[in-house]
Amino acid sequence: MTAAQASVLPGDDSVGISVVLPCLNEAPSVGRCVVQALDAIRATGLTGEVVVCDNGSTDGSAEIARHAGARVVRESTRGYGSAYLRGFAAARGTYLVMGDADASYDFGEIPNLVAMLQDGYDYVVGSRFAGKILPGAMPWMHRYIGNPMLTGALNRLFGTRLSDAHSGLRAIRRSAYERLTLRCTGMELASEISVRAAQTGLRSAEIPITYHPRAGSSKLRPLQDGWRHLRFLVSMVPGLMMMAYGLLTLFLAVVAVVLVQPRVLGTNPVFALHLTILCTLMVLVGAQVIVLGATAHLHWLRLSTDGRSQLSRSIERTVTSPLLHLLGSTLFALGLAAEIVSLILPHQYGTGHLRFTAIALTTMVLGVQTSIAAGYLGRLHGCRYMTLAVRSEPEELVALSGSGTEEDTPQQDRLSL
16 A cells, blocks of 8 residues: 555545545546645645546546545546536545646645635635636636636625636535535536535635646537536526516617617608517516516525625615605606697607607506516515525525525635735
């Protein structure tokens, strides 16, 4: 038995650290990663193991990992997330460390990650952007566009302060991991961990790390994997997604009336009338979708008091503001005035008059709809039953949805070691 293998204690229920590596055809590097991880575990003074989850390799990666001292488990369902979830399920350590088997991360950072957990943090991310990215390690599109945009979206939506939300080197307490209830099977698992860490109130931190050029060929599919990350982030806040769709519908309808309709008015008045009626209906549809989205978002905020971003708080203040009542009253008054003008002034009944009437009546209806929505959203925001319902649920449900007051938001620090 090698010195590295001596750090692995099969059957020991008190394993301190489990380093989990997903693996798909990483023969050139997986053995080296396993040895480095075992050396790093030994440097912490704790017991430990390296768990390699083989995700269908055909190049002998599993045998190489096993020979280097890893415990190999297999996952038949392909996917970055699937491999990690299987590896985490098999791991026995008090501290779980995520890493890639492509030699792009320095496993000598494991003692620093674990030290943060021992200091009281629940979740620690190794940040490449706060540390150093070596030449050739990350394509410029990922470095300057993809990763910053997705990390920024995650921070904005969920109130986190990460500089690298997609780092592949992380550590988490087992007790904290079990609270996350992760489900994503693809690359979006990286985003899911950070989102759930914020929602469940984990005490999080970042430390700088060095990112190296990987060995072998990359499995990352930039467009497809980026879309999966973005789709996941949006799906976690469905109310915001509905509000965005509603605003887009409103915007397109108004643009069509203001810019498109005048261009066709002189050549085809009948088509201009039909376009006006369609656009006014779409304005009402967009407004209704915005109200539904705001309702869903307020409900989500009441059920998830942890991880609330500044964006969410701004939306909460906006949709429950008295100014919304004023906007509804103003729209109704403007529409009513326009309709009175269309009735009392001399005119010839034609497509132009009908278009004006349609816009006036739509403005009145939109004003009424806005006023009703303002009253309903204000009442919904003032209700205490949802918050009380969360506090009265069993503990496991509270862990899923988040609990605590506004002052209990998760702490997240960026540290330099």
